[in-house]
Amino acid sequence: MSRLVQVSSAALIVLILLSSSQVAEQAATFLQDLTRLSRSIDSQEEKCADNTACGWAIYKPFTRAIENYMRNTCTCPDHMKCIRTDDDLSISAFVYRCRKMQS
Known part of the structure; x- marks a missing residue:
């Protein structure tokens, strides 16, 4: 019985590690760099407030x-980028917020 528990635990750990890397890989291929998306920008377009989500996966x-x-109707200011900041389990979504770009 102890051996079965050890094998099951090892299999569970491997499954968790594989699913974590799969999520990162899916996110990388699924989401385009939001700064490279081409679209017309209206001069009246609203900028996202300090902690407002700019998108949800x-x-x-x-x-x-x-x-x-899903992108929000607001956009990030020019010096910022919409990046994943947290995971909202209650709505099953990764949350993206505007953050300063790394130099």
Whole structure:
């Protein structure tokens, strides 16, 4: 029985590690760099406030496979970039916020 528990624990750890790397890989291929998206910018376009989300990557619960990316109606200021900052489990989504670009 002890051996079965050890094998099951090892398999679970491997599964968690693989799913974490899969999420990162999916996010990298699924999401384009938001600063490179081409679109017409209206001069009246609203800028995102300090901690307002600029987007959400909606994922399947448990697997966290990204299903859809939704951008907010506001955009990041020129010196900032929309990047993933946290994970909102209550809505099954990675949350993106405007952050200063690294030099």
